[in-house]
Amino acid sequence: MSSKKQYMLVAAIDFGTTYSGYAFSFHDEFLNDPLKISANVWNAGSRSLVSMKTPSCVLFEPSKKFHSFGYQAEDKYAELALDNKHQDWFFFWRFKMSLYKHKHLSRDLTIQDATGKTMPAIIVFSSAIHFLTRHLLQTCKDRVSQTEESDIRWVLTVPAIWSDAAKQFMRESAEKAGISSSQLLISLEPEAAAILCRYLPLDKLSTGTNALSPFDPGSKYVVIDAGGGTIDIAVYEIQQNSTIKELYKASGGHWGGANVDKEFIDLISEIMGKKVMEEISKTHTFDLMDLYREFEVKKRTIAPDKNGKAVFKIPYDFIEVYKLHTGQNIRKAIENIAKYKDFITLKGDKMIIDQQLVQDLFSPCCYEIANHLEDILQKCERHDIKTILMVGGFSESRYLQEQIRTRLPDCRIIIPADPGLAVLKGAVIFGHDPSVVSTRVSCYTYGTSTMVPFMRSIHPHSKMITNKRGETYCKDIFAKIVQIGQSVSSDKPQVLQIDSPAEDDKDVKDIEIFVSTEANPTFVTDPSCKKIGCLQLDVKKQEHVQKSHAEVAILISGTEVMVQAKNKNTGETIANKFDFLA
Secondary structure, three states, rough: HHOOOOEEEEEEEEOOEEEEEEEEEHHHHHHHHOOOOOOOOOOHHHHEEEOOOOOOEEOOOOOOOOEEEOHHHHHHHHHHHOOOOOOOOOEEEEOOHHHOOOOOOOOOOOOEOOOEEEEEEEHHHHHHHHHHHHHHHHHHHHHHOHHHHEEEEEEEEEOOOOHHHHHHHHHHHHHHOOOOHEEEEEEEHHHHHHHHHHHHHHHHEEOOOOOOOOOOOEEEEEEEOOOOEEEEEEEEEEOOOEEEEEEEEEEOOOOOOOHHHHHHHHHHHHHHHHHHHHHHHHHHHHHHHHHHHHHEEEEEOOOOOOEEEEEOOOOOOHHHHHHHHHOOOOOHHHHHOOOOOEEEEEEEEEEEEEEHHHHHHHHHHHHHHHHHHHHHHOOOOHHHHOEEEEEEHHOHHHHHHHHHHHHOOOEEEEEEEOHHHHHHHHHHHHHHHHHHHHEEOOEEHHHHOOOOOOOOOOHHHHEHHHHEOOOOOEEEEEEEEEOOOOOEEEEOEEEEEEEOOOOOOOEEEEEEEEOOOOOOEOOOOOOEEEEEEEEEEOOOOOOOOOOEEEEEEEOOOOOOOOEEEEOOOOOOOEEEEEEOOO
16 A cells, blocks of 8 residues: 555645644654654734644635635735725635535535635635645755655545545545645544654643553543534544554534634624624624634633633724614613623723623533533443543633533543644654554444345345346345444455355446445445445356355545455456545
8 A cells, every 4th residue: 555655754734624734744753753743833914923823714816716825815805805805706714614514525516705606615625735735845845955745645634523525525625736646645633633642741741640641552542623613532542562443433523613703703793783794794804804813712711710701802993883883882782782781891892701601602512522522431431431632722722621521520631732733743643654543443334235035024025136047036135344333454354255146147247335324224225325336347157157256345444445346256356446425
């Protein structure tokens, strides 16, 4: 496999819902110190700020030509909006979640920009990835001038709870951006964090205890990757050979930090009114983006102090626009809203919010996360897991931390330094050594369609077929290869022997592969089943052969599912990747 090739350097891209970034390390550096990983520092343009990640937003010109990404895209779009020249431009932000929300992804998917105009999603995603790869390549060349693209192993991170179709969409976007398929690995986000923390010394972890390193061989722990869009929760164990074994299939939901942002903006919108907010979004885009950014940072440090208050700066222009449109003072407007008058006060451009109301912003998603975590720990009760590793930008939220500590007081909560970079750095380590993950848990049941002798007491009549020899069979039987929740080796295929009657009038046998969300589907036509591929074996009639014997092998590497079929009668072997995109 291509992943075994040694590259001069590994470069990882973490394309997030709210922020994106990249990191890299050279092979020699990795051998000496796996934690010697370089991450880019982004300049926030006109705001004179620096950060380790840049906003996940893309700007296209009216001709749909790519213009900019990140802070530069934000600044340019805000500048255009000031002169009301932005309407014909295409500005996309927080669009990653479109791949999670669409249950039937296709290559033709279109997404809406900030003003409702549409573009093909693969153009938007590939343009963003292309910008990050070009920026990264130049950064590497600044260090080693002879660096060529062929020297780089690229790693792209994706949420573990994404569908196979969404993961494939990201891979194809990266390939369209110019990354060679043979040089690209897909890394699952919680898995990358789990890999990184194997290497971190105790003084780099916030545990609140003086215990020994929590990631020695035999250690079992839950990883919560709390990002802006989704929450990934997975369970791992460190093996004696220091590889990682997944104990329970990754799960989670749309409970990321962006939901808190939305609750806050909805609160502001309710106070301002729909028409005022529409005016603000058109003429004060720069200020609105600043408000989003300030809240995004501040929400991580707001303490769950029942007696405290949270203070947010409201752009002065918001107050002026409100007065211009309504003729009222916004302070008076707040006093007239019954549910806010005792909880919100405005002093100058400072909005002071009582903690009870702040808690209402955080509670919905924090509650869902804690509930789901409790459910997973109950299902993994036999593993006696007491360690929880929190990574991702939203993991910095003291509200989320407190919710988990309160609900799970017997567990040790570990938060690495810079939790927002844990996935990115872990992905770099994974790129140097993909074999570090030895076992994963299947998220689906995989199988093929076959026939068995028809039994009237069991099989429905609608499934009966009769061949030319008068033999009756039941068609569409789901022959299971891998079951959902089953532990599978990352480099050893699961094999199924298939014996089916030879078909007199066919020279080619179709071996159709299906997935199911159920553990034991009966027929491939069950509602839970979906066809994801087909292999064709040459089965030209051979003398005295009344059955065709096939061997189907499936390899689940965590990100791409490979299948191979072998005709046992002839020795012919064919292999293929699945196409999960419609």
